[in-house]
């Protein structure tokens with residue numbers, strides 16, 4: 001497989017490396033990844049994260065194993081294990097299914113090219129979403145975003161953050177309100193890191209501050225990513241997205257979801273059918289990262305920790321995909337089944 005270099009993953013001189021996002025922003029540490037066990041552990045610990053990126057990471061690892069000489073049966077077994085690493089982001093299943101189809105049709109020798117295509121396709125998809133989305137954003141816009149959806153979640157510039165970067169590239173003035181995104185602080189740790197690298201004006205807020213910002217008229221538009229979009233336009237995204245959508249609807253703030261077609265699941269009829277990952281209580285009882293670990297809740301405090309929630313299509317102003325921007329009417333007419 002040829003060298004493939006991105007912000008948060010790289011395949012170089014025949015070896016795969018993952019930028020450890022658990023250590024960001026204070027430490028930039030590349031981790032070698034040469035086995036399914038290692039990739040699965042990294043995905044579960046969100047050392048590699050983001051719907052598109054986990055699909056690409058798993059595919060690159062599988063291609064690497066094919067170049068290590070695993071048999072078709074051995075590769076099939078590892079593919080199924082990788083496919084089950086996290087349940088919500090459908091990009092993981094879509095990517096692995098494309099790799100499995102290639103394995104079936106071309107044997108192990110076809111996997112490297114398929115993984116390269118998935119990587120390069122995602123870079124292109126990000127650019128397309130960015131172009132369509134930036135056209136919607138006016139000069140001087142105050143944008144609010146949730147979680148992290150940039151080059152730490154994709155092989156390219158990102159989904160919602162890709163749009164934000166394109167707005168800046170077009171020379172428009174903008175400011176970004178960054179939800180810290182409890183419990184794992186993807187916004188506070190990762191989006192702030194990306195905004196600084198991109199030179200984009202931003203302000204970090206706690207998630208519970210978004211409502212009063214909108215009440216003050218300080219948010220012009222909300223842009224979020226997604227982990228799975230159902231056929232009716234309902235979508236799963238980082239927990240806290242649904243409450244943002246409700247608040248935006250109440251305050252008549254436009255609310256857009258930005259995602260590539262690899263995040264669309266036409267076999268999933270609606271949001272109720274999207275599997276939601278439940279995560280460890282420790283993530284809510286305290287916090288951990290490159291700064292160490294602290295627990296503020298009493299030991300054994302019961303916790304509810306869904307990694308995602310579902311936003312109904314009725315609360316969405318538009319779906320910014322790599323093929324264009326879709327209205328609620330187009331979504332209701334079933335366009336997602338035709339992509």
Ligand SMILES: CSC[C@H]1O[C@H](OP(=O)(O)O)[C@H](O)[C@@H]1O
Nearest residue numbers: 049050051149153225226237238
């Ligand atoms: C473009 S990434 C989409 C999605 O992935 C993130 O989840 P996680 O950090 O748990 O991997 C978040 O929901 C992003 O919006």
